[in-house]
Amino acid sequence: MTVPDKRTAMLREGNVQKTLLALAIPSIIGMVVNGVYNIADTIFVGRISTSAIGAVSVVFPFFILIAAIGIAVGMGAASYISRSLGRDNKEEAEHTAATAVGMVMLMGVIFAVLGQYWLEPLLGMFGATETILPHAVAYAQALVIGSPIIMLKMTLNNILRAEGSAHASMTALVMGAVLNIILDPLLIFTFNMGVLGASVATVLSQVVAVGYQLWYFYSGRSYIRLSVAMFKPSKVIVTQIIKVGFPMFLTQCLNSVAMAMINTAAMPYGDSAVAALGIVKRVMSLGMFAVFGYGQGFQPFAGFSYGAKKFERLTEAIRFSVKVTTGFTVGLAVLLILFSELVISWFSNDPQVLQIGSHALMAYSIPFPLLGFQLVYFSLFQALGKAVPAGILSVSRQGLLLIPFVILLPRYIGLDGVIYAQPLADGLTVVMTLLLSVLINREIRREMDEHQRQEERELLQTKTAQKLT
Structure with a gap:
């Protein structure tokens, strides 16, 4: 097939900046559209009541728990697939993809079964008040039942990006998001399903997205084959998936816990405070999705370059990525600060929600310009299989720093303490990222120098052998 050859050639020899953008732009579009339908959910539900918005805010940490598994397995597999392809080991990449799918489906079924029993207690822990809880239960039920599909979609998307099929990944995300936006008002208002309609719309859209992903793999358009026959879990593959995926899982779980704690801390200030902070989280997540999308395009390039020992391409990619993401985060932060009240008004006309939400949005925007630098290096650690620094950043931002601040x-x-907890944690995490970036840059430089010396020794040996013959 010529398409796979083009993909690997692009990763190995294509212009660094053009290749990064070719990989990142589809991921960014897919992630942003994904974020847009999350926001659309909130806007449509906001037409029901402030308590209904609060329900979406309360269930959001629960949704993150579902996503945590799919993202963790997918990113762990993607890192190893990229490095395997960089080493020209396609078979190993295919075994990894099949193993990841098997793992995530098993975890999804277990989650769906156990989630039905623990739903109400969990939502209570996540900050549901008496007025919010009925809406939250209705919204969460469909998500729990559909959790295996939601997880599978996220894992398959990461596998597609790892092999260089960024456009297919984008298509699946956009397809699901557009369908979700169409179904939301139809199910919520036309069929009078309320908040349950919003979650049913989400699950149905995920089913369609997964259907497209599976069709792409089984139609022969993908470079990596995905089949039951390739499901041969090995200690090495499972360890690599867990090693790289666990920091992301930890990040998402801590994010869920921290958001639940923020909701709980906001409860004494009423449903308006819970709703306002939930809206701010959704708005900021849209910007984060864009940067995260770039990171997902950057990761396979970094992993492939590292596996192929193309260190100069790797260092160029790091510098370019930091510049691009920082430019974006600075611009968005300025816009959000200038138009904070207008943005919140899209979701609610409750005066208290507007007041609390606009203040919180400005606070969250202050450290946002440094998020690009942070996520580029977090993606780099994952791509290179550096679980320890990735884990440190995961635990710091949403655990060691944020949770004590929230308490x-x-x-x-x-x-104000509830509002400023996240911005303070974000700012201090950037400092930790800076320190870790110095260490990884030195390590890459050492490996680059050693590789150059090895090439020089091999060249000298070849010339010596030619003279002798």
Whole structure:
């Protein structure tokens, strides 16, 4: 097939900046559209009541738990697939893809079964008040049942990006998002399903997206074959998936816990505070999705270059990626600060929601310009299989830093403490990223120098052998 050859040639020899953009732009579009339908969910549900918006905010940490499994397995597999393809080991990449699919489906079924029993207690822990809980249960039920499909979609998307099929990944995300936006008002209002309609729309859209992904693999358009016959789990493959995926799983779980704690901390200030902070999280997640999408395009390039020992291409990619993502985050932060009240008004006309939400949106936007630098290096650690630094950043931003802030700050400065906990944690995490970036850059430089010396020794040996003959 000529298409796979073009893909691997692009990763190995294509212009670095053009290749990165070719990989990243479809991922960015897919992730942003994905974020748009999350926001559309909130906008449509906002037409029901403030308590209904609060329900979406409360269920969001629960949805993150579902996503955590699919993303973790997918990114763990993607990292190893990229490095395997960089080493010209396609068979190993195919075994990894099949193993990842088997793992995520098993985890999804277990989650769906156990989630039905623990749903109400979990939502109570996530900050559901008495008025919010009925809406939250209705919204979460369909998500729990559909969790295996949601997880599978995320895993398959990462596998597609790892092999260089960024456009197919984008198509699946856009297809699901557009269908979700169409179904939302239809199910919520026309069929009078309320908040349950929003979650049913989400699950149905995920089913269609997974259908397209599977068709892409089994139609022969993908480079990597996906089949039951390739499902041969090995200790090496499973270890690599867990090693790289666990930091992301930890990140998402801590994110879920932290968001639940923020909801709980906001409860004493009423449904308006819970709803406002949920809206801000959704808005900021849209910007994060864009940067995260770039990181997903950057990761297979970085992993492939590292596996193929193309260190100069890797270092160029890092520098370019930091510049591009930082330019985007600075521009978006400025816009959000200038138009914070207008943005919140798209979701609710409740005066308290507007007041709390616009203040929180400005606060969250202050450290946002540094997010690009942070996520580029987080993606780099994952791509290179560096689980420890990736894990440190995961635990720091949403665990070691954010959770103590959420516990302590509200005691002294009330609702402002709830609002400023995340921005403070983000700022300090950037400092940690800076320190870790210095170490990984030195390590890449050492490996580059050693590789050059090895090539020089091999060249000298070849010339010596030619003279002797």
